[in-house]
Amino acid sequence: MTTTTDTAQPRIIVEHVSKWFNKRSSRSMKDAFINVVRGRPVRSQQFQALNDLSFMIGEGESVAVMGLNGSGKSTTLKLVSGVLEPDEGRVLTRGRVAGLIEVGAGFHPDLTGRENVFLNAAILGMSEAETKERFDEIVAFSEIGDFIDQEVKHYSSGMFMRLAFSVAIHVHLDVLLVDEVLAVGDAPFRAKCNAKLKELAAQGVTMMVVSHSKGQVKDLCTRGIVIKKGVKIFDGPIDEAVEVLEGK
Incomplete structure (x- = not known):
């Protein structure tokens, strides 16, 4: 299932995006240095973090990107923020x-x-x-x-x-990207942050949220995108997305 906003102009477009990282066989930087000094090859293998990922987020939408650890959700957020660049496909933002x-x-x-x-x-x-x-x-x-x-x-x-x-x-x-950063801090401050995020959403700010907190994403978002091993497996209403994540 794929959800897009028909009436609002997109703020975020992720189009057929794939991303790889090199995974070195050396267990540490020290091991890698010793291998270089001794003339041994430093082998590396590629790990695909995202595989042909596509979605759009419309103006004023609040969307959660969800998945287990290593699923690729934080990589997705960093691509949208511009911290990383895709190896294939393109990422566009407006505003x-x-x-x-x-x-x-x-x-x-x-x-x-x-x-x-x-x-x-x-x-x-x-x-x-x-x-x-x-x-x-x-x-x-x-x-x-x-x-x-x-x-x-x-x-x-x-x-x-x-x-x-x-x-x-x-x-x-126009667009706010939020990773697990709100897991830091005491409960009163987290509550104040959530209230501020709701206020921004009500003002029409587009939000893309990565969080392990099912309660938080249900509270802040109306739509959820679930990623598993770099592949999008669901895109739809937040309650259904949480159920997919939980394997229900």
Whole structure:
């Protein structure tokens, strides 16, 4: 089953995408180095992470990409974000895209939280004037407090996540990509994040969510895409997608 949006223009198009990675036979970088020094061949084999994957996400849709570990869902998200490029096929996005792919991605450890807010906002396409206008909101939502002027190398992973999430959701965005990043942090902050995501969805922001939390995806998304070993096996209503994932 395949679901597309007939009335809305697509924000994300994934068209016949395949992706391979090299899987080296050496057990570690040390083993690989020793093999090179001794003139032994460093063998590698290709692992296909995605196989001819196609789907479209329409403007204003909230879609979960689901699958077991190693299924290819995070690879899909990284391709849509532009972090990776497909080996075959193409990925197209329309509008400003913000991605919460990895906790603290794009943060410079030797810069303060304040400096990293401006750096990350610029990476996401915000002007300095826009960032200044929204700076107090960003800091308030992140609950960083006085740590905003500390170097981020002293932050915990939870503080990284809160600040990164806060910057991303305060950008004027059209598409928000969310990986398992919301699994980090305490329960009250996760609840606040989910409420903010619902608010963005109600405002018409297109969302693509990767999460192991069946409750979260049911709460946030109306549609689910299930991937198994790099192949799409289902695309349809979120309740049915969860059942497919559970093998029902």
